[in-house]
Structures are given as structure tokens and as C-alpha cells.
Amino acid sequence: VILQYAIDTLDSYQVGPGIVYTRFDITDSKQTRHCYIYEVDLTNPYNLVEESHSTTMGNTERMADAHVRLDAPGHRSIGSVNCNFWIVSTQDEGKYNNLTGVPCTGQVRNGKIGTNITNWNIGHGEVWLDRKQDIGYLMIDDQKKAHIDQYSWDAHLAIGDQAMPIYEVNRNRNNPGDNDLVMFNSDMGTKTTLTKAQIDARLGTDVPMIEVVVKLEQEWAINQHLFAEVVSINTNGGTKIEDGYAVFRGRGTGKTFLETAKVGDRVQFIIGMYESYLGTRPNIKHLSAGNCYVMNEGKLTIRNWNEDYNNKNYPRTGFGVSKDHNTLWLMVMEKPGMYTHEMASILRHFGAWEAAGADGGGSAQFNLGGQIINPTTEGVPRAVGNSIFLFSTAPDDSTVVEMRTRSTSLRLPKYAA
Numbered sequence: 001v002i003l004q005y006a007i008d009t010l011d012s013y014q015v016g017p018g019i020v021y022t023r024f025d026i027t028d029s030k031q032t033r034h035c036y037i038y039e040v041d042l043t044n045p046y047n048l049v050e051e052s053h054s055t056t057m058g059n060t061e062r063m064a065d066a067h068v069r070l071d072a073p074g075h076r077s078i079g080s081v082n083c084n085f086w087i088v089s090t091q092d093e094g095k096y097n098n099l100t101g102v103p104c105t106g107q108v109r110n111g112k113i114g115t116n117i118t119n120w121n122i123g124h125g126e127v128w129l130d131r132k133q134d135i136g137y138l139m140i141d142d143q144k145k146a147h148i149d150q151y152s153w154d155a156h157l158a159i160g161d162q163a164m165p166i167y168e169v170n171r172n173r174n175n176p177g178d179n180d181l182v183m184f185n186s187d188m189g190t191k192t193t194l195t196k197a198q199i200d201a202r203l204g205t206d207v208p209m210i211e212v213v214v215k216l217e218q219e220w221a222i223n224q225h226l227f228a229e230v231v232s233i234n235t236n237g238g239t240k241i242e243d244g245y246a247v248f249r250g251r252g253t254g255k256t257f258l259e260t261a262k263v264g265d266r267v268q269f270i271i272g273m274y275e276s277y278l279g280t281r282p283n284i285k286h287l288s289a290g291n292c293y294v295m296n297e298g299k300l301t302i303r304n305w306n307e308d309y310n311n312k313n314y315p316r317t318g319f320g321v322s323k324d325h326n327t328l329w330l331m332v333m334e335k336p337g338m339y340t341h342e343m344a345s346i347l348r349h350f351g352a353w354e355a356a357g358a359d360g361g362g363s364a365q366f367n368l369g370g371q372i373i374n375p376t377t378e379g380v381p382r383a384v385g386n387s388i389f390l391f392s393t394a395p396d397d398s399t400v401v402e403m404r405t406r407s408t409s410l411r412l413p414k415y416a417a
Contacts (some may be wrong), residue, residue, distance in 0.1 A: 003028060016078040016392040018044025021368060026338075026346065033338050036366040036374055037331040038079060038390060039350065042144050046394040049140050049328060051109045051286040052080070053386035056189035060086065060101045060383035067370040070389060078390040080367040081317050081330045083138075083288045085120075085359045086385030097173045098193055103385045105135060106153065106273065108287040112220035113271050114187045114386075116169040117153035121291065134303075136293030136356025138319045138388065142283035145325040148354035150293060154272040157181065157248060157257075159265065164257045166269065172249075174199050176209055179252035183269075185220070186243045195238035210258045211239045212248045214267055222273050222284040230265045233258075288386060290319060290356030295344040298323075298353050304341040310357065311339060315364040315377060318343045319388070320352025327351060330388060332366035334374040359384070 005028050012022040018041035025032050040049060052070060054061040063080050071077040084103035091099075106117035121135055139147045155166040167180045170188040176199070184192050192211060199207050214228035228246065232239075239247050246269075250258040261267065274281045292303035292310055305311050315337035320329035329350055333343060337360065344355045362377040363384050372381040 015368065016076075016390060017046035017394055018042070019047055019078055019390055019392075021079070023373075031336065033336065034334045034374070035331060035346070036334075036368075037329055037350070038081070040328040040330070040390060042146060042326050042328060046392055047078075048075070048391040048393055049144075049146065049286065050389050050391065051083070051107055051114075051140075051288045051386060052389045053103070053107060053109065053114055053187070054101070056187065060385055062381055062383045063365060063367040063387050064370050064372060064381065066387060066389070067367060070391070073396050074393055076392040076394075076396075077370065078392055079369060080387040080389040081332055081358070082363045082365050082384045082386075083290070083317070083358050083388050084385050085289075085291065097171070097175050099171065099173065101385060102171065103289065105289045106137070106151065106287060107289070107386055108222055108273070108284050109187075110220070111222055111285055112185065112187065113169050113222065115171060116155070116166075117151055117273060117289075118168075118171075120289075134293060136290040136319075136354070138288050138290060138321075138356060139282070139284055140286040142285050146321045146328040147282070147325055148290075148293065148319060148321045148356050150276040151273050151287070152276045154274070155183075155270060156272075157183075157267060157269040159257070159261050159267050162257065162260060164254065166248075166271075167254075169271070174202060176207055176249065176251040179254055181248060181250050181254035181257060184241055184247045184249070186241050186245070188241055191241055192237060192239045192247055192249060196236050199237060207251065208235070208255060209237060209249055209251045210235050210255045211237060212250075212258050212261050213239060214246050214248070216244050216246065220271075222271050222287075223281040224270065224283075226269050226271070228267055228269070230261050230263050230267060233261065233263060288388060290358040291360075292340065292357050293354075294318075294340045294357055295320070295348060295352065295355035298348060300341055300344050304339070304344065309360075310341075313337050313339060314360050315362075316340065316343055316360040317358040317364045317366075318347060318355060319358065320344075320347035320350065320355045322351055323353035330390075332364050332374055334364070335377055337364070 008025045010023045015021045067077045104120040107114040172182045173193045213232040217227045347355045
């Protein structure tokens, strides 16, 4: 079935280097929907696209507050859209883990892992073009190329000639698994939450564990070998976390493995994220999850119709990437919203080759210059788990190189030809 839509462009102008903002209405035979979109030319050397989350995992943050916090000379905030779904209180495993606010699946900022990739929302996608269309991750690599794809996770820690998989990062807090080795960094906060005694009291049982603190020798990175020195070991939990450090917690076989480490030892670990079907391991600088991978190689995927969340009229946020990976689109549709197949079709109209949906409903928000300009379902902008931000890296100066009107208004007399 071919449906016809009328598009009315209300605003369209440059808001930053290589960044154009457009506001438009799209109307079919039943209703008019209101849309906002950023088109980002990633070949422009004076813009950046970055994932952003609250200063600590488990806290949500209003995008207007993040806009102010991240703005600095040479790093001027242009705008943003919301991104991941995050864990709400009713999903927090009996409230043992203090996970409320943590994104449901992976995120990376400036090469530093915030949370690992999980199996959240996996298993719905049938095979489509020889690939399952599950989660669509938006990734920016070290060449400033944008990709929308599916990613998987592997990681391990090596002590001497022994290695053990890292089960998760910044997630397993106050309810340690029987034989887990987990990792925390300063995105978690200032400490690994509760002490062992507090965890024992909370769970009503003895939970033997060990926490090993290491100091990194280099900056955080994905898919690269990281070396670190063991600086402290304790069995009391609640360990302090500082920037440039990681804390490994072990229980059961994880505890036995970590007990082989001694203060002063040099250890090695790797945080692995790879493209799920091709197995490639890019140099990931920023990564955030959408909901579903809704367009692959210019074709709509089955995920537009096989999940109830996508197959309803709903306020939405979505991402699109061009075939050459040099153009990124960030779009928000305000209430009453639209179906994901409509969202993907609009992104394809703009030129997208791949597309993914993100969190919607009351979370669907479009930040322009520090203001949420779309009316939200709750009337007041909601704090969110994380966002995709756009920045200008052009130097601050007072030299005027170009002047443009913010918008154009045309007035024609009645019955004008």
C-alpha cells in the first residue's frame, strides 16, 4: 500500500558548523504530526557527536542541565535528543541492585565504557536480509563516521597467564552473582555502592567477595588492550572509585581468580564490542542503543511490525545514517507521534540508509540551544538516562564571517499568482 503525505517545512536553518535544524509538519488523510530533525555533516571538522549520560550511573539527568554542564569554550553545546531506554524502579530486581536510571544496554562515551551490551530486547527479530534485526546501536568511530548496527559484547581480565571473562560493567551492584567477575569505573559513581556488611544484611546471607583496584596506564578505549597496576585489594566492599581507575569485584570463581592478584602486579584487560554478524571490531568512541533496528540498507525491517511498541502511534525519537556514514540525522516526533515504519520512511526521504528507534513517549525530547522545544507528554521535560549531543568545536571569537536570518517568512497577497 502506497500512502501519500504532505510535508510543510516551518523552519530550516544552520545552528552550528555543518548542523542544520529543520522543523516540519507531515500530514496524511487522518492527522498532522509535528517533527524536528538535526542533519549533521560529519565531514565538517568543527562539530562533534557525543553520547552523554549523567555524571554517575543510576541517575537520570535533564538534557537542559546536561547542555549547561557540557558547554565550554571549544566545546559549545548545540543541541541533543534523548536515547536509551533505562531501568525503572519496578525493573530493579527487587530493588537489590540500585539500578534505577541505568540504561538497559550498552553505552560508551569518549572510548570509556559506561555500561556493557546486554540481551535486553533481543530475540524478537526474525531473519531479514540474512540478519536478525534486533537492537540498533548508534556508533561514532575514531574517524567520526556514524554507524547504525547491532553489536555484541565480550571482555576479559588477565592476571599473569590466567584470564577470566568480565561478566558486566557498572551493573551488578548489591546482589553479586555466584561466580561473577564484574568491573566498575568512575561512571558508576564514587564507590561500588554498598559494603559487604550492608549487602549481607540486605540479602540475609553471607556474600564472600573481593574487590581489586587497578590504576590504568592509558586512556580508556574499546577493543584495545588496557594495562593497569594493582594498587589495593579488600574484602569489605564499598570501594572508592576514582577517574583513571577500575575496580574488579569477584565472587565464587571470580573471587578465586582475583585472589591470585597482588598489589604491584601489572594486569591486562580488554573491553570488547564487535559488530554482531561481521565480527568487525571498530575503534568505538561513542555508542548508544536505540530500541530496534528499523531500516537496513534502505529497506524497512520486520521490527517495524513485530513489536507492539513500534506498531503504534507514539511520540518517538529516531536516528538515521547515510550510506557513506558521513551524515547523521536525529529526529523527534511529538505527540501524537507516529509508527516506526513512518519514522524510518521519513529518515529515508532525507537520505538515510540505516535507521533505529530510541526511547519515546514522555522521553522523546528535542533540545535546541538548551531548550526542549517539543511539547512533551508530561508537560515538563523528563530527566533521561542518556542523550546524543551535538557540539561545535569552532574557537570562540567576535569575528563575523556570515550572517543569516533565523527563519524566513513570506507574505503574499490574496489571490496572488
